[in-house]
Amino acid sequence: MNSEIELMVFTDLDGSLIDHNTYEWAPARQALTSLDNISAGVVLSSSKTAAEIGRLRAELGLEKWPAIVENGAGILPPFVADVATQSAYQDLLVTLAQVPPGLRRHFRGFADITTTELADITGLSPAAAARAQNRCFSEPGQWLGTDAQQAEFVTLLTSWGIQVQQGGRFLTLSFGGNKADQMRSIIKAYHPKHTIALGDAPNDVQMLEAAEFGVVVANPHRLPLPPLKGEPEGHVLRTQAAGPEGWNAAVLYLLNRLELQ
Template identity: 65%
Template sequence: MKSNIHLMVFTDLDGTLIDHDTYRWDAAQEALSALGSAAAGVVLASSKTAAEVGALRAELGLQQWPAIVENGAGVLPPHVCDTPDNAPYIALRRALDKAPEALRHLFRGFGDATTAEVAEMTGLPLRDARLAKQRAFSEPGQWSGTDTQKAEFLIYLQNNDVTAQQGGRFLTLSFGGNKADQMRKIIAAYQPQHTIALGDAPNDVQMLKTAEFGVVIANPHRPPLPPLKGEATGHIIRTKAAGPSGWNAAILDLLKRLEPR
């Protein structure tokens, strides 16, 4: 159902709306309240699972909006709390397990690890690691082989319709789809007049470029994103403050610019 809303915001979580160190979002409360008052849509877009994002979406009071999960491999519909059908994940694990053994044992996915081991791999507390293992669309994992072996592994995956996205810590496998792909589908469904996307990492770049306004959130914990096309024209801006503080300032500034005349 098309709602033709004035504004829709697409936001990454860790290091963007959520503080890298404290995992808190309080510093963005003023902007979140302003978005609520403006009846703007806020779509969370993360590498987290539906179980993880669903809990945070409820905490933020954003259940009426869809959320992009597992790095764009899937979407959590509005008002849905349960983990989506995990048939894609089962098929993905089946394809992974058919890889040549010489390559397969070099990739250790979340499905190969216990909850405690995922907690160790990610730095998450046990409760959150349990949610991170409730996957429906994709499989993050650590690669322990050589670059040559990795190239062979990627060719095997490609031949079996599996895509791989290299993040800062994990190689994530899926049957395709990224944050920007899902963003375009949501925009087509809701037809907002204006769009804003915010992120801090390489896997957010296409999402930032797709929006009317892209916001690169400063993150002192990772190398800054290279200059992006659109910065010279103001289509893409960068924050000085990191995490939710930068998020808050950018949203409040853009809301003033986009105020209906």
């Protein structure tokens, strides 16, 4: 791997690099261009599937960098459009089916609904919703019960070796791995001099705290993240603007701070 990479940026997608409602990334174009100009690595890191991220990564011209998929349950290698096997996902659904019905009915996963229903919930096009259901490692879903029932659900699944992570929209289940774990493995492979991580949701916290600089991107659609480790010392920043506008401003600020412009 290239040992001369000055900077790697690890970024969440929904509510961070792309708009929470429109899924547009154009407001971040200036910062993305600046990153390209200095040959910085940009690693997309999301709960999205490999099929979804592979398409967006190609659109952004970032195919030469790995991507973290399905909340860190897997990695999409460079120049690969999708992941071939769904065996881990099928095993996850088999385990999920063992949850007592009185508790299981409160979790509405992507496998429990039609593509049309998912498109209605997320605002995705039918084709994009189908890619979101093409899962290999994890199962996102809506929690429809009480907080106490959710705690019982999480405790049970955890005892079975399933990791539960709260994202910006959905509760995501997997057999392990998170964004921070995968970020560390990528850093070990590429040896960047500096690292930046950006995100807006609880499942981003470990990634934000593990980077040299973490950026909490404002998201008016959810409660703000609590104060994070490293924030008082200036290693974790918060944006004023939401979504890709805030992302753009934060990256340009940090490029200037690191004297990489």
